[in-house]
Amino acid sequence: MENLPALNLKNLDKSEWKSYRFDQIVKNISERVDPNNTDLEVYVGLEHIDSESIHLKRSGTPDDVDGQKLRFYPGDVIFGRRRAYQRKAAVATTHGFCSAHALVLRANPEIIDSQLFPFFMHSDAFMHRAVDISVGSLSPTINWGTLKSQQFLIPNKEQQKSIFKILWALDKVIEQEEELLRSIYISRKTYINSVLYKYETGIESALPNGFSVKKLEDVAEISGGSTPSRTNPEFWGGDIPWLTPTDVTKNEDIHLSTTKERITKDGLKSISNRIYPPGSILYCSRATIGYAIINDVAMATNQGFTNFICKSSINNYFLYFLLQHITPELTRLAGGSTFLEIPKSSVKSFKVVIPEEFLQKKIAKKIVEYENTIKTIKLKICKSKALQDSLINHIF
Structure with a gap:
């Protein structure tokens, strides 16, 4: 944490921030894909997106699904518009297509930097609004027609760079901690399998x-x-x-x-x-x-x-x-x-x-x-994520 960029949140000047409609902040990518007739190899369903994470770590294949889907490109954010309370919004790192129960959103660089946009999507300001405008009881879903007119306060371009630098630096810390945790789990499993025997005849x-x-x-x-x-x-x-x-x-x-x-x-x-x-x-x-x-x-x-x-x-x-x-x-x-x-x-x-x-x-x-x-590592990750959430919500 010691090497994180400095950001004076106590005196964060929001006087020059402006309010924009959501369709001014992003472009809704509605390009359609037929899974049975595509060269794309990556499919992302809502089940592949982790709650409260900007990282997309799993995916499926075209063979997993039928019906029209949505095309996405590297850098686009795939946002689960169904059951928005699950807070699923992840950045695509490859070409592919996703569930029609998602929105494919691309940051408008004139309004918000693409490196800041994923963190904005995970702010309480956005997620709470998304839940509020969802319709349906069994499986509440967001309609683009309603979402696009919602207003959000966005930092000026000069401040955005310093903001996303600290958020990405903190995200790197979390990713390193989670990778360490995964390696410890693997090491533990290997050790257990080598010393604990399961009974078999003979x-x-x-x-x-x-x-x-x-x-x-x-x-x-x-x-x-x-x-x-x-x-x-x-x-x-x-x-x-x-x-x-x-x-x-x-x-x-x-x-x-x-x-x-x-x-x-x-x-x-x-x-x-x-x-x-x-x-x-x-x-x-x-x-x-x-x-x-x-x-x-x-x-x-x-x-x-x-x-x-x-x-x-x-x-x-x-x-x-x-x-x-x-x-x-x-x-x-x-x-x-x-x-x-x-x-x-x-x-x-x-x-x-x-x-x-x-x-x-x-x-x-x-x-x-x-x-x-x-x-111990889980506790560190929990604290790092809590700090990240606190920063995101203080900013937005």
Whole structure:
């Protein structure tokens, strides 16, 4: 951040800024393309555009679609006019065509520099207006006829250069951080695949020294939870944290010490439930299969979990990462018509590959280091994006 260009936002002079209709700021490119009769190789649907990003990182091919589409050129901005609240507006870097549920917009260089225009498109000033003028309830969509007459305040050309320099410099920082994050993810995956084994028949003879095959019930006490009656107020609002899958899916850490709801001792007794001590692995085995936490405080869970209290022969962090690694295999054991659920009996008898204790700790420590690094980089990216959003919205 230290090398970002200087910009005095506190004293940003807007006295010479002018208001323009949107059709003065941009040109709406309406050139049509037939996917079945084109030499263009790149197709961009709304699903290929990331929310709140000016970068287009994915695309499809003409074989993916039928019907008339819109032509775009390098430097054009593809803006998702359907469900504008998703804030999809990305800069094209190639020739191609896109969904007719988008607008292809080209900055008018007499009014706004093409390097500033993508950031303007992601300002609250523009996006909130876009949402306000959308029509339709199930899939609100913007009509060009309405959008083109909207008025927006635009900086003078002299100020635009200094503004987009700092925004692109900050964008470069974010891109570098995101690239670092991607490389860490790849490195972590490579390491995990090299040290965590999935059980296959006959694997025993191929395992390194110190590794053995065990059933999950051999290394942990496995049980589940349940839900006290909602009609009895004496069962709720107590001192015992009570975990639901929602608590876990919204958690971005391995650990969890708080839950949305709490039950009483009577509530616990009413369902023959138990309290899981700190350090247990609470694993979602119903509907949202694979989400898991290691609890920092004693807590009970609902019936959506299969819970593990580790025996002395297994490191709980190692088992946590192993369960994540074998979730696809466990999911294949799931059944149910309304939602998938893995039977506890199937989990108990499931065979896994376990190394000696010193290796468990070594492996778990390394993966935790990866997790902490990922968490740190994500925080940096979050702060950088927050700063970028703040700058864009302060300017526009």
